Amino acid sequence: MLSVENLRVVYHDVISVLNGVSLKAAGGEISVIIGANGAGKTTLLRAIGGMLDIYEGDIIEGDIKIGDSSVRGLDSTDIIKKYGLTYVMEDRPVFWYLTIDENLAAAAYSRWDGAVKADMEKVFEYFPVLRKLRDQKAGYTSGGEQQMLAIGMSLMTRPKILLFDEPSLGLAPLITEELFRIIQRLNQVGMTILLVEQNAHAALQIGHHGYVLEHGRVVLDGLSQALLENEDVREFYLGAGAKERKSYQDAKRYKRRKRWL
Amino acid sequence: MIDLIQTLGAGLLIGCVYGLLGLGIVIIFRASEAFNFAIGEFLVIGSFFFYIFYFDLHLPFFLALPLGLVTSGAAGALIERLSIKPLLGRSGLSMTIITLGLGSVLRASVQLIFGAHSYSFFIDLPDITLELSDLLFPSERVWAGGLSLVAFGLILFFIFRTRWGVAIRATSESQAKAMAFGIDSRFILLLVWAVSSMCIAVAGVMISNFGALSYLTGIAGMRAIPVVLIGGMDSIGGALIGGLIVGLCEALVGSYVEPLGLVGFKDVAPYILLLIVLFIRPYGLFGTVRIERV
Numbered sequence: 001m002l003s004v005e006n007l008r009v010v011y012h013d014v015i016s017v018l019n020g021v022s023l024k025a026a027g028g029e030i031s032v033i034i035g036a037n038g039a040g041k042t043t044l045l046r047a048i049g050g051m052l053d054i055y056e057g058d059i060i061e062g063d064i065k066i067g068d069s070s071v072r073g074l075d076s077t078d079i080i081k082k083y084g085l086t087y088v089m090e091d092r093p094v095f096w097y098l099t100i101d102e103n104l105a106a107a108a109y110s111r112w113d114g115a116v117k118a119d120m121e122k123v124f125e126y127f128p129v130l131r132k133l134r135d136q137k138a139g140y141t142s143g144g145e146q147q148m149l150a151i152g153m154s155l156m157t158r159p160k161i162l163l164f165d166e167p168s169l170g171l172a173p174l175i176t177e178e179l180f181r182i183i184q185r186l187n188q189v190g191m192t193i194l195l196v197e198q199n200a201h202a203a204l205q206i207g208h209h210g211y212v213l214e215h216g217r218v219v220l221d222g223l224s225q226a227l228l229e230n231e232d233v234r235e236f237y238l239g240a241g242a243k244e245r246k247s248y249q250d251a252k253r254y255k256r257r258k259r260w261l
Numbered sequence: 262m263i264d265l266i267q268t269l270g271a272g273l274l275i276g277c278v279y280g281l282l283g284l285g286i287v288i289i290f291r292a293s294e295a296f297n298f299a300i301g302e303f304l305v306i307g308s309f310f311f312y313i314f315y316f317d318l319h320l321p322f323f324l325a326l327p328l329g330l331v332t333s334g335a336a337g338a339l340i341e342r343l344s345i346k347p348l349l350g351r352s353g354l355s356m357t358i359i360t361l362g363l364g365s366v367l368r369a370s371v372q373l374i375f376g377a378h379s380y381s382f383f384i385d386l387p388d389i390t391l392e393l394s395d396l397l398f399p400s401e402r403v404w405a406g407g408l409s410l411v412a413f414g415l416i417l418f419f420i421f422r423t424r425w426g427v428a429i430r431a432t433s434e435s436q437a438k439a440m441a442f443g444i445d446s447r448f449i450l451l452l453v454w455a456v457s458s459m460c461i462a463v464a465g466v467m468i469s470n471f472g473a474l475s476y477l478t479g480i481a482g483m484r485a486i487p488v489v490l491i492g493g494m495d496s497i498g499g500a501l502i503g504g505l506i507v508g509l510c511e512a513l514v515g516s517y518v519e520p521l522g523l524v525g526f527k528d529v530a531p532y533i534l535l536l537i538v539l540f541i542r543p544y545g546l547f548g549t550v551r552i553e554r555v
Contacts, residue, residue, distance in 0.1 A: 080443035093438040095431045106431040110443035259514050
């Protein structure tokens with residue numbers, strides 16, 4: 001289980017992005033985070049994945065725990081190796097100038113066991129289209145194929161927990177559906193998944209639990225089903241519900257309450 | 262005619278050495294977008310390590326060379342740890358400026374330790390002087406070209422066929438992505454500097470073998486600038502081609518233009534060629550054309 005407790009993150013020592021986020025991703029479940037641009041979704045994943053350093057970000061308060069041990073301040077390489085948590089960055093983090101095969105090999109860099117070849121086969125089973133392209137440079141493949149490759153690469157690190165940052169970004173609806181089916185399949189074979197999405201409807205449908213992030217705070221959480229039916233979520237994130245346009249200010253009931261989760 | 266072939270051959274042989282120097286620059290540039298201006302000093306340091314093993318300790322050449330290279334690699338790694346690593350994540354320009362200062366510090370240190378005089382440098386290698394009718398390629402030149410090509414090949418193998426090579430190329434593309442998949446970029450950067458210093462050290466030993474070794478031998482390292490700029494800063498193949506072009510240019514100018522009274526013109530000629538190439542192809546012959554939106 002992954003838990004984030006009252007996390008505060010600033011960039012360049014001044015720009016405060018997360019102002020006390022708490023959430024839990026229960027083991028074996030898909031937890032979904034939705035939120036508008038600039039809500040802090042990506043920063044939250046960077047913090048959990050140990051990638052803040054590169055972006056000049058710092059955790060100034062709070063803690064991140066995997067099971068019972070704190071991973072706050074650890075490097076991504078340690079988090080992957082010791083805790084089996086892999087963060088799939090947004091915008092299809094594949095290496096353009098490497099072939100598909102080399103991409104998978106690069107992602108297996110931290111491993112020394114002999115099962116790398118076998119794991120590659122497994123990735124090709126999940127994504128048969130990649131097998132045909134294995135000697136192609138990743139930069140020449142389509143967006144959907146790149147996203148599949150990125151997920152395949154994350155599998156090469158043998159993860160127990162996977163963080164996905166907007167896997168559907170810029171992809172056709174059909175491809176998005178396929179990706180979400182695969183994410184569901186990964187969850188069914190036992191992986192814990194934390195999924196950040198703009199495509200709130202699709203994400204909440206495969207998720208078990210959902211969080212709404214706004215201005216660096218969790219403003220709402222609950223079972224995905226409940227969020228799908230929540231009036232505010234429907235209006236602001238699913239684009240449905242209201243008959244007439246309400247003003248942003250008066251509509252949000254949940255904003256007025258202070259939350260302590 | 263014989264004259265021309267002789268000149269071209271000599272140019273190609275020295276060109277291989279220049280290509281190796283260029284490779285040393287290119288792999289660092291690809292990994293961290295920094296131009297290593299301390300290349301001349303790396304060259305001198307590598308040569309002195311070899312000197313110690315070969316001339317002072319009297320080890321056989323094929324033992325002294327690997328030992329010299331390993332120590333050069335270690336020195337390169339140490340220098341990276343001390344001066345470059347603190348800048349990880351900054352722009353390549355800050356690292357480039359650091360290498361300028363680094364060059365001065367290393368040059369002074371070498372002068373302090375080894376003195377300002379020249380060390381005679383003659384490696385006792387089997388004589389493979391190439392003599393075909395009127396053509397004559399002296400043994401040390403042939404060795405230099407051959408060994409440089411071998412070293413170039415080994416480094417290509419390392420970069421394109423091993424797990425570290427894949428990790429180096431991945432990190433070169435994006436440190437962030439590499440880190441996200443568990444590749445330790447810091448170690449990779451260290452590795453890149455070590456490999457690059459080894460590369461430069463081989464070239465250094467070969468260049469010293471043409472004459473003598475002193476702290477000023479490093480000036481030869483500056484040849485790498487036209488080499489990589491002509492070939493393209495981020496192209497490995499371009500480094501070799503650039504090296505050969507500079508070697509040829511130098512040799513041709515040396516035998517056909519200098520006798521006209523322009524003494525020393527052969528050192529300038531590669532830069533003139535460089536200017537012409539940059540006018541036509543600003544990213545070098547094989548460099549990636551980058552699209553930047555401002």
